[in-house]
Amino acid sequence: MIGLTAVLFNSHSIAFVPVEEAIQKRVEMFKTSKSNIKKLRQLIRSGDASKAVPLVDFHIKWSKEMPMLFPLGSEASTSNGSDASSDIWDNPVGFKNAINQYNLKSRELRKSLLSADSVLINQTFKSFAGTCKGCHKQFRN
Ligand code: HEC
Numbered sequence: 001m002i003g004l005t006a007v008l009f010n011s012h013s014i015a016f017v018p019v020e021e022a023i024q025k026r027v028e029m030f031k032t033s034k035s036n037i038k039k040l041r042q043l044i045r046s047g048d049a050s051k052a053v054p055l056v057d058f059h060i061k062w063s064k065e066m067p068m069l070f071p072l073g074s075e076a077s078t079s080n081g082s083d084a085s086s087d088i089w090d091n092p093v094g095f096k097n098a099i100n101q102y103n104l105k106s107r108e109l110r111k112s113l114l115s116a117d118s119v120l121i122n123q124t125f126k127s128f129a130g131t132c133k134g135c136h137k138q139f140r141n
Pocket of ligand 1: 023026027030031033034037059081082083084085095098099102129131132133135136139140
């Protein structure tokens with residue numbers, strides 16, 4: 001997170017995050033996302049909903065920063081190790097919508113965790129996790 005913050009503070013607009021750095025950073029963020037969601041699932045299963053709130057805060061923050069790490073020219077190529085589909089740039093509205101869904105479902109999950117209603121928590125966790133899969137289906141190779 002510290003590295004990403006540095007990138008964002010050093011750059012005045014999306015265009016100033018260099019392509020290689022953006023790819024490296026976003027892959028790192030997605031990896032963190034994966035281990036985070038595993039921990040989240042465990043905490044929810046064991047009924048530790050309130051402890052899960054800080055983990056959800058990561059997703060709320062990441063969903064806001066994500067667009068900055070997809071600069072033009074950073075789609076998957078044979079040399080850059082990225083799996084980002086060119087559809088991200090061919091269908092920017094669709095990609096933005098997928099990010100908005102991720103943000104929305106993260107915030108709904110946070111709210112439900114605070115409510116401590118286990119049925120609601122399970123529902124919102126499912127739709128939250130669905131936004132990862134939904135975006136990957138459309139925008140990851
Ligand atoms: C709005 C779209 C979007 C959302 C939402 C999204 N992802 Fe991804 N994810 C991507 C894209 C695009 C890539 C490929 C990035 C690249 O390789 O440059 C990716 C890559 C990944 C990777 C592979 C990283 C690697 O090792 O190369 C993991 C793991 C991952 N995402 C997990 C998640 C999880 C978990 C969530 C939900 C909590 C999530 N993603 C939500 C678009 C998304």
